[in-house]
Amino acid sequence: MLRSLRLLLATALVFPFAGCETIGNLNLYSDDELEPLSAQAYAEVATEYTxxxxxxxxxxxxxxxxxxAAASEENFAWEVKLLxxxxxxxxxxxxxxxxxxxxxxxxxxxxxNGLAxxxxxxxxxxVLxxxxxxxxxxxxxxxxxxAIDAGLGIAEMSEDTRGVVMGVIGAGAQYGVLLPYSREHESEADILGIRYAIRAGYDPNEAPKLWERMAELGSGTPEWMSTHPHPLARAEKLREVIPQIIEEEKNWQPK
Ligand SMILES: [Zn+2]
Incomplete structure:
Protein backbone atom coordinates (compact mmCIF):
# COMPACT_ATOMS: atom_id res chain seq x y z
CA MET A 1 0.00 0.00 0.00
CA LEU A 2 2.72 2.41 1.04
CA ARG A 3 4.72 1.41 -2.00
CA SER A 4 1.89 1.99 -4.47
CA LEU A 5 1.03 5.29 -2.81
CA ARG A 6 4.62 6.40 -3.13
CA LEU A 7 4.74 5.40 -6.77
CA LEU A 8 1.53 7.28 -7.35
CA LEU A 9 3.05 10.34 -5.73
CA ALA A 10 6.10 9.98 -7.93
CA THR A 11 3.96 10.42 -11.01
CA ALA A 12 2.47 13.57 -12.45
CA LEU A 13 -0.78 12.87 -10.63
CA VAL A 14 0.48 14.64 -7.56
CA PHE A 15 1.30 17.88 -9.30
CA PRO A 16 -2.01 19.63 -8.64
CA PHE A 17 -1.19 19.29 -4.93
CA ALA A 18 2.56 19.75 -5.05
CA GLY A 19 2.49 23.23 -3.57
CA CYS A 20 0.02 22.35 -0.89
CA GLU A 21 1.14 22.33 2.70
CA THR A 22 -0.35 18.94 3.52
CA ILE A 23 1.68 17.24 0.81
CA GLY A 24 4.73 19.31 1.77
CA ASN A 25 4.65 17.85 5.26
CA LEU A 26 3.71 14.30 4.37
CA ASN A 27 6.56 11.83 4.74
CA LEU A 28 6.08 8.27 3.56
CA TYR A 29 9.73 7.29 4.13
CA SER A 30 10.97 6.15 7.53
CA ASP A 31 14.45 6.95 8.88
CA ASP A 32 15.32 3.27 8.51
CA GLU A 33 14.29 3.25 4.87
CA LEU A 34 16.41 6.32 4.16
CA GLU A 35 19.43 5.01 6.06
CA PRO A 36 21.05 2.99 3.22
CA LEU A 37 20.49 5.83 0.72
CA SER A 38 21.96 8.36 3.13
CA ALA A 39 25.00 6.18 3.93
CA GLN A 40 25.65 5.42 0.27
CA ALA A 41 25.21 9.01 -0.88
CA TYR A 42 27.65 10.15 1.82
CA ALA A 43 30.22 7.56 0.74
CA GLU A 44 29.71 8.56 -2.88
CA VAL A 45 30.39 12.24 -2.16
CA ALA A 46 33.50 11.31 -0.17
CA THR A 47 34.98 9.54 -3.21
CA GLU A 48 34.74 12.79 -5.21
CA TYR A 49 36.79 14.95 -2.84
CA THR A 50 39.77 14.73 -0.53
CA ALA A 69 23.92 18.36 16.74
CA ALA A 70 23.69 18.36 20.54
CA ALA A 71 21.44 21.43 20.44
CA SER A 72 19.05 19.64 18.07
CA GLU A 73 18.55 16.83 20.65
CA GLU A 74 17.98 14.49 17.75
CA ASN A 75 19.13 10.96 18.33
CA PHE A 76 21.09 10.50 15.08
CA ALA A 77 24.45 8.72 14.71
CA TRP A 78 26.00 12.05 13.69
CA GLU A 79 28.93 12.13 11.29
CA VAL A 80 30.81 15.11 9.89
CA LYS A 81 33.27 15.47 7.02
CA LEU A 82 35.30 18.44 5.81
CA LEU A 83 35.86 18.10 2.06
CA ASN A 113 29.09 31.96 14.33
CA GLY A 114 28.73 32.00 10.55
CA LEU A 115 29.45 28.30 10.30
CA ALA A 116 26.93 27.66 13.09
CA VAL A 127 15.71 16.92 11.77
CA LEU A 128 12.55 18.13 10.01
CA ALA A 147 14.49 1.78 -7.72
CA ILE A 148 14.21 2.84 -4.07
CA ASP A 149 11.17 0.67 -3.48
CA ALA A 150 12.98 -2.26 -5.07
CA GLY A 151 15.72 -1.74 -2.46
CA LEU A 152 18.32 -0.81 -5.06
CA GLY A 153 21.51 0.72 -3.66
CA ILE A 154 22.78 4.02 -5.02
CA ALA A 155 25.71 2.28 -6.75
CA GLU A 156 23.26 0.01 -8.59
CA MET A 157 21.23 2.88 -10.02
CA SER A 158 21.90 4.42 -13.41
CA GLU A 159 23.83 7.67 -13.27
CA ASP A 160 20.69 9.75 -13.96
CA THR A 161 18.64 7.98 -11.30
CA ARG A 162 21.47 8.27 -8.79
CA GLY A 163 21.74 12.02 -9.47
CA VAL A 164 18.01 12.48 -8.87
CA VAL A 165 18.00 10.50 -5.63
CA MET A 166 21.07 12.30 -4.30
CA GLY A 167 19.56 15.63 -5.30
CA VAL A 168 16.32 14.96 -3.46
CA ILE A 169 18.04 13.91 -0.23
CA GLY A 170 20.36 16.91 -0.43
CA ALA A 171 23.70 15.85 -1.92
CA GLY A 172 23.11 16.48 -5.60
CA ALA A 173 25.20 19.60 -6.15
CA GLN A 174 28.16 17.80 -7.65
CA TYR A 175 25.82 15.89 -9.94
CA GLY A 176 24.43 19.10 -11.33
CA VAL A 177 21.13 18.22 -9.68
CA LEU A 178 20.42 21.21 -7.54
CA LEU A 179 16.92 20.86 -6.20
CA PRO A 180 16.04 23.83 -4.03
CA TYR A 181 13.88 23.07 -1.03
CA SER A 182 10.45 24.66 -1.05
CA ARG A 183 10.00 28.13 0.41
CA GLU A 184 8.16 26.57 3.34
CA HIS A 185 10.98 24.13 4.09
CA GLU A 186 13.58 26.88 3.75
CA SER A 187 11.77 29.13 6.24
CA GLU A 188 11.37 26.26 8.72
CA ALA A 189 15.07 25.40 8.44
CA ASP A 190 16.07 29.06 8.86
CA ILE A 191 14.11 29.46 12.09
CA LEU A 192 15.01 26.11 13.64
CA GLY A 193 18.63 26.61 12.58
CA ILE A 194 18.72 29.91 14.49
CA ARG A 195 17.33 28.14 17.57
CA TYR A 196 20.10 25.53 17.39
CA ALA A 197 22.80 28.20 16.99
CA ILE A 198 21.49 30.07 20.05
CA ARG A 199 21.27 26.89 22.16
CA ALA A 200 24.81 25.98 21.12
CA GLY A 201 26.04 29.34 22.41
CA TYR A 202 26.62 31.07 19.08
CA ASP A 203 25.64 34.58 18.05
CA PRO A 204 22.57 34.25 15.81
CA ASN A 205 23.06 37.77 14.46
CA GLU A 206 25.77 36.39 12.21
CA ALA A 207 23.10 34.57 10.14
CA PRO A 208 21.64 37.67 8.43
CA LYS A 209 25.19 39.02 7.87
CA LEU A 210 26.05 35.75 6.17
CA TRP A 211 23.02 36.07 3.89
CA GLU A 212 24.14 39.54 2.94
CA ARG A 213 27.65 38.32 2.12
CA MET A 214 26.02 35.62 0.05
CA ALA A 215 23.90 38.15 -1.82
CA GLU A 216 27.09 40.03 -2.73
CA LEU A 217 28.61 36.86 -4.10
CA GLY A 218 25.72 36.75 -6.56
CA SER A 219 26.27 33.72 -8.77
CA GLY A 220 26.30 30.18 -7.50
CA THR A 221 23.45 28.71 -5.51
CA PRO A 222 24.58 26.50 -2.66
CA GLU A 223 21.73 24.65 -0.97
CA TRP A 224 21.42 26.98 2.00
CA MET A 225 20.95 29.99 -0.23
CA SER A 226 18.56 28.44 -2.70
CA THR A 227 17.07 31.12 -4.88
CA HIS A 228 13.87 31.57 -2.91
CA PRO A 229 13.46 33.69 -1.02
CA HIS A 230 16.07 36.21 -2.07
CA PRO A 231 19.02 36.28 0.38
CA LEU A 232 18.46 39.93 1.28
CA ALA A 233 14.78 39.34 2.01
CA ARG A 234 15.84 36.40 4.11
CA ALA A 235 18.36 38.47 6.06
CA GLU A 236 15.71 41.10 6.72
CA LYS A 237 13.19 38.53 7.94
CA LEU A 238 15.75 36.93 10.24
CA ARG A 239 16.68 40.31 11.74
CA GLU A 240 13.00 40.76 12.60
CA VAL A 241 12.55 37.42 14.33
CA ILE A 242 15.94 36.88 16.01
CA PRO A 243 15.18 38.96 19.15
CA GLN A 244 12.04 36.93 19.81
CA ILE A 245 13.82 33.61 19.22
CA ILE A 246 16.61 34.66 21.62
CA GLU A 247 13.91 35.40 24.19
CA GLU A 248 12.21 32.05 23.62
CA GLU A 249 15.46 30.10 23.85
CA LYS A 250 17.07 31.90 26.77
CA ASN A 251 15.95 29.33 29.32
CA TRP A 252 16.67 26.35 27.13
CA GLN A 253 18.37 23.50 28.97
CA PRO A 254 19.70 20.29 27.44
CA LYS A 255 17.55 17.26 28.27
ZN1 LIG B 1 17.98 24.94 2.93
Missing amino acids: EIKSGAQYEMVRRVAQKI KADDTPNAFCLPNGRIAVYTGILPLTQNE AVLGHEVAHA RHGGKRMTQGLLTNVAAT
Missing part, protein backbone atom coordinates in the same frame (compact mmCIF):
# COMPACT_ATOMS: atom_id res chain seq x y z
CA GLU A 51 38.63 14.52 3.06
CA ILE A 52 40.49 16.81 5.46
CA LYS A 53 41.04 15.08 8.79
CA SER A 54 43.25 17.41 10.76
CA GLY A 55 44.13 21.06 11.24
CA ALA A 56 42.40 24.16 12.54
CA GLN A 57 39.57 24.19 9.95
CA TYR A 58 38.79 20.55 10.61
CA GLU A 59 38.73 21.08 14.37
CA MET A 60 36.42 24.06 13.96
CA VAL A 61 34.00 22.17 11.69
CA ARG A 62 33.89 19.24 14.10
CA ARG A 63 33.37 21.49 17.11
CA VAL A 64 30.53 23.49 15.54
CA ALA A 65 28.85 20.36 14.12
CA GLN A 66 28.99 18.64 17.51
CA LYS A 67 27.46 21.60 19.32
CA ILE A 68 24.71 22.09 16.75
CA LYS A 84 38.52 19.93 0.06
CA ALA A 85 36.60 21.91 -2.57
CA ASP A 86 37.69 25.53 -2.46
CA ASP A 87 35.38 26.56 -5.31
CA THR A 88 32.25 25.05 -3.75
CA PRO A 89 30.53 27.31 -1.19
CA ASN A 90 28.30 24.57 0.14
CA ALA A 91 27.38 22.28 3.00
CA PHE A 92 24.66 19.71 3.60
CA CYS A 93 23.23 17.31 6.14
CA LEU A 94 21.81 14.08 4.76
CA PRO A 95 18.94 12.18 6.40
CA ASN A 96 19.95 10.66 9.77
CA GLY A 97 22.67 13.20 10.47
CA ARG A 98 25.51 12.91 7.95
CA ILE A 99 27.03 16.38 7.66
CA ALA A 100 29.47 17.58 5.00
CA VAL A 101 31.16 20.97 4.77
CA TYR A 102 33.10 22.02 1.68
CA THR A 103 36.17 24.20 2.25
CA GLY A 104 34.73 26.73 -0.23
CA ILE A 105 32.13 27.85 2.29
CA LEU A 106 34.64 28.86 4.97
CA PRO A 107 35.65 32.21 3.39
CA LEU A 108 31.94 33.13 3.49
CA THR A 109 31.10 31.90 6.96
CA GLN A 110 34.25 33.76 8.14
CA ASN A 111 33.92 32.69 11.77
CA GLU A 112 32.33 30.02 13.97
CA ALA A 117 24.29 29.51 11.01
CA VAL A 118 24.93 27.27 8.00
CA LEU A 119 25.10 24.04 9.97
CA GLY A 120 22.06 24.98 12.06
CA HIS A 121 20.11 25.41 8.83
CA GLU A 122 21.36 22.15 7.30
CA VAL A 123 20.85 20.10 10.45
CA ALA A 124 17.32 21.53 10.72
CA HIS A 125 16.51 20.16 7.23
CA ALA A 126 17.54 16.69 8.44
CA ARG A 129 12.82 15.12 7.65
CA HIS A 130 12.80 17.36 4.60
CA GLY A 131 14.58 14.67 2.54
CA GLY A 132 11.81 12.10 3.08
CA LYS A 133 9.18 14.79 2.58
CA ARG A 134 10.73 15.80 -0.73
CA MET A 135 10.86 12.19 -1.81
CA THR A 136 7.16 11.94 -0.95
CA GLN A 137 6.32 15.16 -2.80
CA GLY A 138 6.72 13.69 -6.23
CA LEU A 139 10.16 15.17 -6.78
CA LEU A 140 11.55 11.74 -7.51
CA THR A 141 11.11 10.43 -11.00
CA ASN A 142 9.04 7.30 -11.31
CA VAL A 143 12.21 5.39 -12.18
CA ALA A 144 13.94 6.62 -9.03
CA ALA A 145 10.94 5.83 -6.81
CA THR A 146 10.75 2.32 -8.27
Whole structure:
Protein backbone atom coordinates (compact mmCIF):
# COMPACT_ATOMS: atom_id res chain seq x y z
CA MET A 1 0.00 0.00 0.00
CA LEU A 2 2.72 2.41 1.04
CA ARG A 3 4.72 1.41 -2.00
CA SER A 4 1.89 1.99 -4.47
CA LEU A 5 1.03 5.29 -2.81
CA ARG A 6 4.62 6.40 -3.13
CA LEU A 7 4.74 5.40 -6.77
CA LEU A 8 1.53 7.28 -7.35
CA LEU A 9 3.05 10.34 -5.73
CA ALA A 10 6.10 9.98 -7.93
CA THR A 11 3.96 10.42 -11.01
CA ALA A 12 2.47 13.57 -12.45
CA LEU A 13 -0.78 12.87 -10.63
CA VAL A 14 0.48 14.64 -7.56
CA PHE A 15 1.30 17.88 -9.30
CA PRO A 16 -2.01 19.63 -8.64
CA PHE A 17 -1.19 19.29 -4.93
CA ALA A 18 2.56 19.75 -5.05
CA GLY A 19 2.49 23.23 -3.57
CA CYS A 20 0.02 22.35 -0.89
CA GLU A 21 1.14 22.33 2.70
CA THR A 22 -0.35 18.94 3.52
CA ILE A 23 1.68 17.24 0.81
CA GLY A 24 4.73 19.31 1.77
CA ASN A 25 4.65 17.85 5.26
CA LEU A 26 3.71 14.30 4.37
CA ASN A 27 6.56 11.83 4.74
CA LEU A 28 6.08 8.27 3.56
CA TYR A 29 9.73 7.29 4.13
CA SER A 30 10.97 6.15 7.53
CA ASP A 31 14.45 6.95 8.88
CA ASP A 32 15.32 3.27 8.51
CA GLU A 33 14.29 3.25 4.87
CA LEU A 34 16.41 6.32 4.16
CA GLU A 35 19.43 5.01 6.06
CA PRO A 36 21.05 2.99 3.22
CA LEU A 37 20.49 5.83 0.72
CA SER A 38 21.96 8.36 3.13
CA ALA A 39 25.00 6.18 3.93
CA GLN A 40 25.65 5.42 0.27
CA ALA A 41 25.21 9.01 -0.88
CA TYR A 42 27.65 10.15 1.82
CA ALA A 43 30.22 7.56 0.74
CA GLU A 44 29.71 8.56 -2.88
CA VAL A 45 30.39 12.24 -2.16
CA ALA A 46 33.50 11.31 -0.17
CA THR A 47 34.98 9.54 -3.21
CA GLU A 48 34.74 12.79 -5.21
CA TYR A 49 36.79 14.95 -2.84
CA THR A 50 39.77 14.73 -0.53
CA GLU A 51 38.63 14.52 3.06
CA ILE A 52 40.49 16.81 5.46
CA LYS A 53 41.04 15.08 8.79
CA SER A 54 43.25 17.41 10.76
CA GLY A 55 44.13 21.06 11.24
CA ALA A 56 42.40 24.16 12.54
CA GLN A 57 39.57 24.19 9.95
CA TYR A 58 38.79 20.55 10.61
CA GLU A 59 38.73 21.08 14.37
CA MET A 60 36.42 24.06 13.96
CA VAL A 61 34.00 22.17 11.69
CA ARG A 62 33.89 19.24 14.10
CA ARG A 63 33.37 21.49 17.11
CA VAL A 64 30.53 23.49 15.54
CA ALA A 65 28.85 20.36 14.12
CA GLN A 66 28.99 18.64 17.51
CA LYS A 67 27.46 21.60 19.32
CA ILE A 68 24.71 22.09 16.75
CA ALA A 69 23.92 18.36 16.74
CA ALA A 70 23.69 18.36 20.54
CA ALA A 71 21.44 21.43 20.44
CA SER A 72 19.05 19.64 18.07
CA GLU A 73 18.55 16.83 20.65
CA GLU A 74 17.98 14.49 17.75
CA ASN A 75 19.13 10.96 18.33
CA PHE A 76 21.09 10.50 15.08
CA ALA A 77 24.45 8.72 14.71
CA TRP A 78 26.00 12.05 13.69
CA GLU A 79 28.93 12.13 11.29
CA VAL A 80 30.81 15.11 9.89
CA LYS A 81 33.27 15.47 7.02
CA LEU A 82 35.30 18.44 5.81
CA LEU A 83 35.86 18.10 2.06
CA LYS A 84 38.52 19.93 0.06
CA ALA A 85 36.60 21.91 -2.57
CA ASP A 86 37.69 25.53 -2.46
CA ASP A 87 35.38 26.56 -5.31
CA THR A 88 32.25 25.05 -3.75
CA PRO A 89 30.53 27.31 -1.19
CA ASN A 90 28.30 24.57 0.14
CA ALA A 91 27.38 22.28 3.00
CA PHE A 92 24.66 19.71 3.60
CA CYS A 93 23.23 17.31 6.14
CA LEU A 94 21.81 14.08 4.76
CA PRO A 95 18.94 12.18 6.40
CA ASN A 96 19.95 10.66 9.77
CA GLY A 97 22.67 13.20 10.47
CA ARG A 98 25.51 12.91 7.95
CA ILE A 99 27.03 16.38 7.66
CA ALA A 100 29.47 17.58 5.00
CA VAL A 101 31.16 20.97 4.77
CA TYR A 102 33.10 22.02 1.68
CA THR A 103 36.17 24.20 2.25
CA GLY A 104 34.73 26.73 -0.23
CA ILE A 105 32.13 27.85 2.29
CA LEU A 106 34.64 28.86 4.97
CA PRO A 107 35.65 32.21 3.39
CA LEU A 108 31.94 33.13 3.49
CA THR A 109 31.10 31.90 6.96
CA GLN A 110 34.25 33.76 8.14
CA ASN A 111 33.92 32.69 11.77
CA GLU A 112 32.33 30.02 13.97
CA ASN A 113 29.09 31.96 14.33
CA GLY A 114 28.73 32.00 10.55
CA LEU A 115 29.45 28.30 10.30
CA ALA A 116 26.93 27.66 13.09
CA ALA A 117 24.29 29.51 11.01
CA VAL A 118 24.93 27.27 8.00
CA LEU A 119 25.10 24.04 9.97
CA GLY A 120 22.06 24.98 12.06
CA HIS A 121 20.11 25.41 8.83
CA GLU A 122 21.36 22.15 7.30
CA VAL A 123 20.85 20.10 10.45
CA ALA A 124 17.32 21.53 10.72
CA HIS A 125 16.51 20.16 7.23
CA ALA A 126 17.54 16.69 8.44
CA VAL A 127 15.71 16.92 11.77
CA LEU A 128 12.55 18.13 10.01
CA ARG A 129 12.82 15.12 7.65
CA HIS A 130 12.80 17.36 4.60
CA GLY A 131 14.58 14.67 2.54
CA GLY A 132 11.81 12.10 3.08
CA LYS A 133 9.18 14.79 2.58
CA ARG A 134 10.73 15.80 -0.73
CA MET A 135 10.86 12.19 -1.81
CA THR A 136 7.16 11.94 -0.95
CA GLN A 137 6.32 15.16 -2.80
CA GLY A 138 6.72 13.69 -6.23
CA LEU A 139 10.16 15.17 -6.78
CA LEU A 140 11.55 11.74 -7.51
CA THR A 141 11.11 10.43 -11.00
CA ASN A 142 9.04 7.30 -11.31
CA VAL A 143 12.21 5.39 -12.18
CA ALA A 144 13.94 6.62 -9.03
CA ALA A 145 10.94 5.83 -6.81
CA THR A 146 10.75 2.32 -8.27
CA ALA A 147 14.49 1.78 -7.72
CA ILE A 148 14.21 2.84 -4.07
CA ASP A 149 11.17 0.67 -3.48
CA ALA A 150 12.98 -2.26 -5.07
CA GLY A 151 15.72 -1.74 -2.46
CA LEU A 152 18.32 -0.81 -5.06
CA GLY A 153 21.51 0.72 -3.66
CA ILE A 154 22.78 4.02 -5.02
CA ALA A 155 25.71 2.28 -6.75
CA GLU A 156 23.26 0.01 -8.59
CA MET A 157 21.23 2.88 -10.02
CA SER A 158 21.90 4.42 -13.41
CA GLU A 159 23.83 7.67 -13.27
CA ASP A 160 20.69 9.75 -13.96
CA THR A 161 18.64 7.98 -11.30
CA ARG A 162 21.47 8.27 -8.79
CA GLY A 163 21.74 12.02 -9.47
CA VAL A 164 18.01 12.48 -8.87
CA VAL A 165 18.00 10.50 -5.63
CA MET A 166 21.07 12.30 -4.30
CA GLY A 167 19.56 15.63 -5.30
CA VAL A 168 16.32 14.96 -3.46
CA ILE A 169 18.04 13.91 -0.23
CA GLY A 170 20.36 16.91 -0.43
CA ALA A 171 23.70 15.85 -1.92
CA GLY A 172 23.11 16.48 -5.60
CA ALA A 173 25.20 19.60 -6.15
CA GLN A 174 28.16 17.80 -7.65
CA TYR A 175 25.82 15.89 -9.94
CA GLY A 176 24.43 19.10 -11.33
CA VAL A 177 21.13 18.22 -9.68
CA LEU A 178 20.42 21.21 -7.54
CA LEU A 179 16.92 20.86 -6.20
CA PRO A 180 16.04 23.83 -4.03
CA TYR A 181 13.88 23.07 -1.03
CA SER A 182 10.45 24.66 -1.05
CA ARG A 183 10.00 28.13 0.41
CA GLU A 184 8.16 26.57 3.34
CA HIS A 185 10.98 24.13 4.09
CA GLU A 186 13.58 26.88 3.75
CA SER A 187 11.77 29.13 6.24
CA GLU A 188 11.37 26.26 8.72
CA ALA A 189 15.07 25.40 8.44
CA ASP A 190 16.07 29.06 8.86
CA ILE A 191 14.11 29.46 12.09
CA LEU A 192 15.01 26.11 13.64
CA GLY A 193 18.63 26.61 12.58
CA ILE A 194 18.72 29.91 14.49
CA ARG A 195 17.33 28.14 17.57
CA TYR A 196 20.10 25.53 17.39
CA ALA A 197 22.80 28.20 16.99
CA ILE A 198 21.49 30.07 20.05
CA ARG A 199 21.27 26.89 22.16
CA ALA A 200 24.81 25.98 21.12
CA GLY A 201 26.04 29.34 22.41
CA TYR A 202 26.62 31.07 19.08
CA ASP A 203 25.64 34.58 18.05
CA PRO A 204 22.57 34.25 15.81
CA ASN A 205 23.06 37.77 14.46
CA GLU A 206 25.77 36.39 12.21
CA ALA A 207 23.10 34.57 10.14
CA PRO A 208 21.64 37.67 8.43
CA LYS A 209 25.19 39.02 7.87
CA LEU A 210 26.05 35.75 6.17
CA TRP A 211 23.02 36.07 3.89
CA GLU A 212 24.14 39.54 2.94
CA ARG A 213 27.65 38.32 2.12
CA MET A 214 26.02 35.62 0.05
CA ALA A 215 23.90 38.15 -1.82
CA GLU A 216 27.09 40.03 -2.73
CA LEU A 217 28.61 36.86 -4.10
CA GLY A 218 25.72 36.75 -6.56
CA SER A 219 26.27 33.72 -8.77
CA GLY A 220 26.30 30.18 -7.50
CA THR A 221 23.45 28.71 -5.51
CA PRO A 222 24.58 26.50 -2.66
CA GLU A 223 21.73 24.65 -0.97
CA TRP A 224 21.42 26.98 2.00
CA MET A 225 20.95 29.99 -0.23
CA SER A 226 18.56 28.44 -2.70
CA THR A 227 17.07 31.12 -4.88
CA HIS A 228 13.87 31.57 -2.91
CA PRO A 229 13.46 33.69 -1.02
CA HIS A 230 16.07 36.21 -2.07
CA PRO A 231 19.02 36.28 0.38
CA LEU A 232 18.46 39.93 1.28
CA ALA A 233 14.78 39.34 2.01
CA ARG A 234 15.84 36.40 4.11
CA ALA A 235 18.36 38.47 6.06
CA GLU A 236 15.71 41.10 6.72
CA LYS A 237 13.19 38.53 7.94
CA LEU A 238 15.75 36.93 10.24
CA ARG A 239 16.68 40.31 11.74
CA GLU A 240 13.00 40.76 12.60
CA VAL A 241 12.55 37.42 14.33
CA ILE A 242 15.94 36.88 16.01
CA PRO A 243 15.18 38.96 19.15
CA GLN A 244 12.04 36.93 19.81
CA ILE A 245 13.82 33.61 19.22
CA ILE A 246 16.61 34.66 21.62
CA GLU A 247 13.91 35.40 24.19
CA GLU A 248 12.21 32.05 23.62
CA GLU A 249 15.46 30.10 23.85
CA LYS A 250 17.07 31.90 26.77
CA ASN A 251 15.95 29.33 29.32
CA TRP A 252 16.67 26.35 27.13
CA GLN A 253 18.37 23.50 28.97
CA PRO A 254 19.70 20.29 27.44
CA LYS A 255 17.55 17.26 28.27
ZN1 LIG B 1 17.98 24.94 2.93
